[in-house]
Amino acid sequence: MASESENQIQIPSPSPSLSQPQPLQDRVAIVTGSARGIGQAIALHLGSLGAKLVINHTSSKSTHEAELVASQINNSLSSSLNNNNNNTPRAITIRADVSDPTQLKSLFDKAEEAFNSPVHILVNSAGIIDSKYPTIANTSLEDFDNIFRVNARGAFLCCKEAANRIKRGGGGRIILLSSSLVGALKPGAAAYTASKAAVETMTKILAKELKGTRITANCVAPGPIATELFFTGKTEEQVKRVIEESPLNRLGETKDVAPLVGFLATDASEWVNGQVIRVNGGYV
Numbered sequence: 001m002a003s004e005s006e007n008q009i010q011i012p013s014p015s016p017s018l019s020q021p022q023p024l025q026d027r028v029a030i031v032t033g034s035a036r037g038i039g040q041a042i043a044l045h046l047g048s049l050g051a052k053l054v055i056n057h058t059s060s061k062s063t064h065e066a067e068l069v070a071s072q073i074n075n076s077l078s079s080s081l082n083n084n085n086n087n088t089p090r091a092i093t094i095r096a097d098v099s100d101p102t103q104l105k106s107l108f109d110k111a112e113e114a115f116n117s118p119v120h121i122l123v124n125s126a127g128i129i130d131s132k133y134p135t136i137a138n139t140s141l142e143d144f145d146n147i148f149r150v151n152a153r154g155a156f157l158c159c160k161e162a163a164n165r166i167k168r169g170g171g172g173r174i175i176l177l178s179s180s181l182v183g184a185l186k187p188g189a190a191a192y193t194a195s196k197a198a199v200e201t202m203t204k205i206l207a208k209e210l211k212g213t214r215i216t217a218n219c220v221a222p223g224p225i226a227t228e229l230f231f232t233g234k235t236e237e238q239v240k241r242v243i244e245e246s247p248l249n250r251l252g253e254t255k256d257v258a259p260l261v262g263f264l265a266t267d268a269s270e271w272v273n274g275q276v277i278r279v280n281g282g283y284v
């Protein structure tokens with residue numbers, strides 16, 4: 001398990017230049033599920049590339065963590081260089097459940113209002129797993145429905161809202177988190193894996209449906225990453241087994257995923273569209 005000091009937020013060091021705009025300068029990005037875990041690292045990374053950020057979470061428990069992420073971005077060097085004496089913060093927090101259409105619509109409304117701009121980038125990192133890791137025979141209908149509600153319905157609503165509202169004509173990006181389990185097909189996570197397979201399918205179709213908008217849609221599919229979602233419900237022995245399966249002999253870290261999402265968010269990635277990109281150290 002990570003120690004407390006290891007869990008402290010590390011903001012990637014920005015390399016801003018006064019003469020050169022940053023790759024995501026002043027673009028508005030919503031990152032769902034960014035109070036902690038992979039979403040948090042993605043939000044901090046996009047912030048270091050110049051984006052204005054909406055830090056989203058769903059539980060009241062993580063309100064403080066979400067505010068901490070926003071203040072890391074607002075207090076960063078890149079932020080002070082980019083803000084040009086503008087008093088609007090570069091990062092705000094919005095609590096919303098991605099599986100609720102009204103809350104998701106309001107997430108976009110508030111983002112547009114706060115930054116007086118359309119949203120350019122949506123990253124959907126919100127997700128849950130059944131930490132009992134049951135076989136299909138032992139999966140309750142309630143758990144199945146809950147996983148599909150957040151992971152598949154949540155992703156669908158994110159895609160739907162983003163497709164209607166993200167800026168057209170260049171720079172529009174939709175990036176959804178899937179999982180390398182869709183390739184590994186391990187026993188004990190069927191509902192979760194199937195929900196992510198649905199996300200991958202929707203993303204590929206969405207990319208085609210967005211023809212003519214210059215909005216791209218892609219999935220990033222990590223392997224095992226050291227976050228709460230990964231550790232919950234696993235014994236030390238089970239964690240050790242996952243590490244042994246990895247060609248690089250370690251778990252992934254959130255910083256192994258964020259740069260890929262950062263690239264997909266920039267103009268340089270425009271030709272990457274409708275793809276599922278696995279980032280897993282060779283796990284599958």
Ligand SMILES: NC(=O)c1ccc[n+]([C@@H]2O[C@H](COP(=O)([O-])OP(=O)(O)OC[C@H]3O[C@@H](n4cnc5c(N)ncnc54)[C@H](OP(=O)(O)O)[C@@H]3O)[C@@H](O)[C@H]2O)c1
Nearest residue numbers: 033037038057058059062097098126127179224225227229
């Ligand atoms: N960690 C891995 O090994 C791994 C591997 C492959 C794919 N992934 C995927 O990567 C994504 C991030 O996972 P993670 O490991 O970073 O998980 P995590 O550490 O558990 O963080 C999950 C985040 O999602 C938020 N969230 C959960 N349900 C939500 C909802 N209904 N609406 C809005 N936000 C919600 C949580 O909000 P609160 O803080 O308010 O609870 C939290 O901020 C997930 O989609 C996951 O399936 C993870």
